[in-house]
Amino acid sequence: MALILSIDTSTKVCSVALHQDGKILACSELYTEKSHSGMLTTLCENIVNHSGFSLNQLDAIAVAKGPGSYTGLRIGVSTAKGFCFALDKPLISVNTLEAMIMQISDFFPENYLFCPMIDARRMEVYCSIWDKKHHNILETEAKIIDEYSFLDLLNTQPIVFFGDGAEKCREAISHKNAIFLDNTVHPSAKTIGILATKSFEESLFENVVSFEPFYLKDFVGTQPKKV
Incomplete structure (x- = not known):
């Protein structure tokens, strides 16, 4: 157990x-x-x-x-x-991101895709796309969102966009198959x-000594002000 x-x-x-x-x-x-x-x-x-x-x-x-x-x-x-x-x-x-889809996937039909979004900065989000059976359709990436984002997939099936990065993308992604949740999923x-x-x-364990977080992009700190 x-x-x-x-x-x-x-x-x-x-x-x-x-x-x-x-x-x-x-x-x-x-x-x-x-x-x-x-x-x-x-x-x-x-x-x-x-x-x-x-x-x-x-x-x-x-x-x-x-x-x-x-x-x-x-x-x-x-x-x-x-x-x-x-x-x-x-x-x-x-x-x-994969864990986030488990919070909502049971409420949608089998043909829906899921795009969890974590806010990065400006119009950039950390995102990926999965189906209901947890098959990864698009790899995790830091993506700048515009009106052409995910267009090929949206032309074929509905995609649910959610997470704290989704709201700022609502106007850019206006396709009829784009679904945005009203409540934020954390x-x-x-x-x-x-x-x-x-x-x-399955005994899928990490090396405790060498394991590092999946940052996806380099950390950019605040530049000190000149005096």
Whole structure:
């Protein structure tokens, strides 16, 4: 019976969950900016203890590998690796975007495609396209959105666009087969844990020492002002 602690800090949401054999036992999420570094470890320890387990009873630690916020991913992966080293447990990584489609795919017909979008900057988003059976149609990329984006696919079937990067793309993607959700779907450890359970069963583990987040593009910091 796999007991897996999952972490997702890809965006401003700090999310942790505990799954046993793919079934969720507990989840805690903070929607407060910059809560990751101060609260993540405490959230992890609390949901494990409140579920009646100890950290030593965990079978694996799972983390959303990205894409997403550079700082958020660093904090999430560093925390996950810290638990793995301290507890001598394997590390599982999950694509943030793939996990997002699990939150909505059951509400749509089989022929629909899903395009989760995480806000990057201006008209750029981190995105990919998947079908309902989790077949990857378009690889994860940092994409600048315009009226021609995804046109070939939109001409053949409906695509659901969602995530915190989708709203700013609504006017650019005006095709009749483009569907935008009214509510924002944030990445969540609740679905990270489901995919992590499948990886655990197949022994798909990361090298704890060398694993790095999936940043997708180089970090660009703020230039210091000249005085």
